[in-house]
Amino acid sequence: MSRAINKVASRRRRKKLLKKTKGYFGAKKNVWTVAKNAWEKGQTYAYRDRRTKKRNFRALWILRINAAARQYGMNYSQFMGALNQNNVKINRKVLADLAMNEPDAFKAIVDELDIKKK
Numbered sequence: 001m002s003r004a005i006n007k008v009a010s011r012r013r014r015k016k017l018l019k020k021t022k023g024y025f026g027a028k029k030n031v032w033t034v035a036k037n038a039w040e041k042g043q044t045y046a047y048r049d050r051r052t053k054k055r056n057f058r059a060l061w062i063l064r065i066n067a068a069a070r071q072y073g074m075n076y077s078q079f080m081g082a083l084n085q086n087n088v089k090i091n092r093k094v095l096a097d098l099a100m101n102e103p104d105a106f107k108a109i110v111d112e113l114d115i116k117k118k
Contacts, residue, residue, distance in 0.1 A: 059097035068099030072110045082113040 016034055028038040038079040053068060065075035074082070083090065088109070098106045 011047070058092065061092040064096040064099050068103070068106050069110070072107070079110075079113075083109075086113055088113070103115060 017039060018030065018032070018035055021039050023029070024035065024038055027034045029035060062076060065079065069076055069079035092110070095106070095109075096111070
């Protein structure tokens with residue numbers, strides 16, 4: 001009895017993956033084993049870097065808030081401590097955006113902290 005290998009399904013599965021690796025360089029786009037390894041590695045990087053992106057943005061926001069706070073004689077730690085002490089609930093993303101695009105609004109927040117501090 002002959003062996004059933006289901007060549008149609010195998011070909012379809014391979015073509016589907018080769019379609020995903022279409023823009024890759026060299027053999028990574030058209031040699032099955034190389035393309036499969038390249039695609040799997042890419043998926044691993046994508047999964048890892050979705051988490052890394054969150055860390056990178058948080059670090060960027062902290063840098064921007066620190067730079068803006070230093071213009072008013074405080075550092076990042078003092079500024080965030082004063083926000084928490086005065087129960088101001090603004091997240092770092094919004095604070096960084098205010099610091100970059102709306103410096104007057106950021107100054108108003110700093111002034112509000114100074115008023116409450118005295």
